[in-house]
Amino acid sequence: MKKVIYFDKEMSIEDIKSLGINEVILSTSYFSRFGKLSKNDLDNALNILNDFSGIVSFEWDVLVRDSLFDEMIHQFESLDLKRVDALRVLDPGVYQYAIEKNWDIFLMLDSGPFHNPLAIKSFIGLGKDLVKKIVVSIELDQLELKEIIDQLNIDTEYLGYGRILLFYTPRNLVTPLFGNEDKWIEVSANSEESPHKGFPVVENIHGTFMFNPKDHFVLEFLDDINDIGINEIRIDNRFLSHELTKELLKFDDKEFNPKDVKSALPRNVIRGFFHKNKSDALFKKLKNYRIMRQDKDYLGQVIEVEKDHHIGIYLRNEVDANSIRKVLLVTPEGKEKSATPHQIKDFCGDDFVNGGYGDIIFIPHISGISVKTNVYLDISNT
Amino acid sequence: MSRFMPELLAPAGSLDKLIVAVLYGADAVYLGGQKFGLRQAAENFTREELKEGVDFAHQHNSKVFVVLNSYFHQKDFDSLKDFLLYIESIKVDAVIVSDPGVIQFISEHTNLEIHLSTQASCLNVRAAKLWKSLGVTRVVLGREASIEDAARIKKEAGLEVEMFVHGSMCMAYSGHCVISNYTQGRDSNRGGCAHSCRFEYSLSKDSADKGKDKEDLEKRKHSFFMSSKDLEGIRVLDKFIESEIDSLKVEGRMKSHLYAGTISKVYREALDYYEENGHFLSDNMSNWESELRKITHRAYTEASLISPADDSSIYDEREHEDGLYTSIGSIREVSKSHGFMLLEVKSYFHPGEILEVLPFKGVPFEIEVTFVKSVSDKNLEKTKPGTLVKIPYYEGVERFNLVRRRNLQ
Ligand code: SF4
Numbered sequence: 124m125k126k127v128i129y130f131d132k133e134m135s136i137e138d139i140k141s142l143g144i145n146e147v148i149l150s151t152s153y154f155s156r157f158g159k160l161s162k163n164d165l166d167n168a169l170n171i172l173n174d175f176s177g178i179v180s181f182e183w184d185v186l187v188r189d190s191l192f193d194e195m196i197h198q199f200e201s202l203d204l205k206r207v208d209a210l211r212v213l214d215p216g217v218y219q220y221a222i223e224k225n226w227d228i229f230l231m232l233d234s235g236p237f238h239n240p241l242a243i244k245s246f247i248g249l250g251k252d253l254v255k256k257i258v259v260s261i262e263l264d265q266l267e268l269k270e271i272i273d274q275l276n277i278d279t280e281y282l283g284y285g286r287i288l289l290f291y292t293p294r295n296l297v298t299p300l301f302g303n304e305d306k307w308i309e310v311s312a313n314s315e316e317s318p319h320k321g322f323p324v325v326e327n328i329h330g331t332f333m334f335n336p337k338d339h340f341v342l343e344f345l346d347d348i349n350d351i352g353i354n355e356i357r358i359d360n361r362f363l364s365h366e367l368t369k370e371l372l373k374f375d376d377k378e379f380n381p382k383d384v385k386s387a388l389p390r391n392v393i394r395g396f397f398h399k400n401k402s403d404a405l406f407k408k409l410k411n412y413r414i415m416r417q418d419k420d421y422l423g424q425v426i427e428v429e430k431d432h433h434i435g436i437y438l439r440n441e442v443d444a445n446s447i448r449k450v451l452l453v454t455p456e457g458k459e460k461s462a463t464p465h466q467i468k469d470f471c472g473d474d475f476v477n478g479g480y481g482d483i484i485f486i487p488h489i490s491g492i493s494v495k496t497n498v499y500l501d502i503s504n505t
Numbered sequence: 506m507s508r509f510m511p512e513l514l515a516p517a518g519s520l521d522k523l524i525v526a527v528l529y530g531a532d533a534v535y536l537g538g539q540k541f542g543l544r545q546a547a548e549n550f551t552r553e554e555l556k557e558g559v560d561f562a563h564q565h566n567s568k569v570f571v572v573l574n575s576y577f578h579q580k581d582f583d584s585l586k587d588f589l590l591y592i593e594s595i596k597v598d599a600v601i602v603s604d605p606g607v608i609q610f611i612s613e614h615t616n617l618e619i620h621l622s623t624q625a626s627c628l629n630v631r632a633a634k635l636w637k638s639l640g641v642t643r644v645v646l647g648r649e650a651s652i653e654d655a656a657r658i659k660k661e662a663g664l665e666v667e668m669f670v671h672g673s674m675c676m677a678y679s680g681h682c683v684i685s686n687y688t689q690g691r692d693s694n695r696g697g698c699a700h701s702c703r704f705e706y707s708l709s710k711d712s713a714d715k716g717k718d719k720e721d722l723e724k725r726k727h728s729f730f731m732s733s734k735d736l737e738g739i740r741v742l743d744k745f746i747e748s749e750i751d752s753l754k755v756e757g758r759m760k761s762h763l764y765a766g767t768i769s770k771v772y773r774e775a776l777d778y779y780e781e782n783g784h785f786l787s788d789n790m791s792n793w794e795s796e797l798r799k800i801t802h803r804a805y806t807e808a809s810l811i812s813p814a815d816d817s818s819i820y821d822e823r824e825h826e827d828g829l830y831t832s833i834g835s836i837r838e839v840s841k842s843h844g845f846m847l848l849e850v851k852s853y854f855h856p857g858e859i860l861e862v863l864p865f866k867g868v869p870f871e872i873e874v875t876f877v878k879s880v881s882d883k884n885l886e887k888t889k890p891g892t893l894v895k896i897p898y899y900e901g902v903e904r905f906n907l908v909r910r911r912n913l914q
Contacts, residue, residue, distance in 0.1 A: 242606030
């Protein structure tokens, strides 16, 4: 399993070599959403990495409006990036720029929510042979990951440890409350309305970011990750001490004890959706399928009920009186009732002859029927 | 002289709302089928309703766009082809999509026109070019793009641009918020957003890391810091027009009939005024603004339409209803000869009250409800929501007109 980390100012080239790191990401404060390297740090890093035989990638994962884009391109093209092997991109515009410039590309789909093989393949296809790696989403569970990776003929990277980004806006949401003397401000947020406590919130020059209170950690599932076909693990050490980063990077060592490492980490961890993502399961409950109309033989919906007098039906289809011999009514609770209306009136109280969408007809009251009951022509025994 | 005029694109959360939006002046409506969209809790359209909606809109020279903008997982593709062929057969005008896999699938199986959803957060010329190369003909830009950005994207990428002009706003870059996924187990990119950005939070500079001193509760700041004000673009409508933005979109498929009708009417009148006069130098602007204040809304902002949204775009308040008017209902039938109109009641009212009718064109006018009767002709002292009542006939009132009441201040 290849190891990918972010360049950390305290890290020496010896550390990088001895820990078996395969790729070092340069995450700058200007091009990365929450990178911290300054221009000077970048130059130093590039010097240090001259002796590194692995991959050096440059992260450009901020989303950009055109007014900023021109300036960013200007800055980017003024950097001496000879030692950089690939560009990690998120914004499709930056992806297009990398294609135009013929860069090798590591396409980051981590926050880009592409969750099916066709989406990923069609996006890779745009970059032709330039896309060398896909950073797959941590919202995919292992079954879906396998299904996707089986169809990709390309390296894939997955987040082994790191913060989970929940929310990204370019607006400044923290400094209005805490002042703006710093370019980087981190606060923690709690809400009575959420069962989760202690959301880290960062504001920097790119906007405001909210993270999950618990970090992503799947380093004890290396065998599963291998089976899926993922070949690179990223440790997002940007919010971690140098010492702990070194501990984490021993994840493929026999001596590695995930339990001990987890207890030393600054925050609690979760495995997120790695084993199962059921975040679409609640949708069925959001909809009241019982009141959802069926198209076949649909007449309309009950719009009013006057006890012992009438039921008003809001017609949704062309219909004439002769065809309404028998009706089937399905209440919002799912109860069904058949009825044979012996009279049908229009809204003026005259006998109904025919009508269409939007007309209202009245049939005699039927007990147990409420507003929003769906009404169908019952043609079973007519 | 004929001038460039943008399309007015209104939300249609149901067939009735589609009818309302079209009759009040929308050039196009967008709506969702039973699957594949982000408004899982909306009523959405069955196949038959889709056909009725398309037929109705086309009869009134309006277009219909079907939203398929959730991010698909493999299993979501199962019934997609059948649905696409159906909507193509009923002559839907375009589909709104975010997922590149879905875009490719649509291109392979149909000739449907494809618009890129705002969920894809397209913000720049290069991104637009990339999407265009996948087959997209129009991009609904991210709400962070300005009108100036949009004009440049249109010119340099060579495709149509659509921008939001009115409605609620996601505080996050669209498609880049998964708060609900992790905190509520509901995928916000498949319609499960729990609106966590509208919660009140207490914030502290103290770290939430393990073992760190827990914060002094006194020092915490309480704020709805992630909640955005609602977008209102009426004051910069001239900029949209002069920049030749192709389509102006109103958010709100989950909102009321009164909302769909009022917004369509106000923006229609404003656009028509400009088309005729070439400017907005008239008192009408304040009338339009005041109409927009009558519907339920959060405080308004122009967000990033002109320059990037700043602190003033944060809605630091608990959600509350602050419309100046209440929706009373809509007219379902009108009978001049019998001297009454049938009103579907949304909120209660009494005989003797003065209500206001919103005509499809022209100035809202008052009616005095001298009687209120049930369908069976019983006099009523008070109406109940969810019923039909007879009220006196007034000249000029039409079926589907909306009725409202001024709230006591
Ligand atoms: S929680 Fe707020 S910001 Fe996030 S998707 Fe929902 S509306 Fe948008």
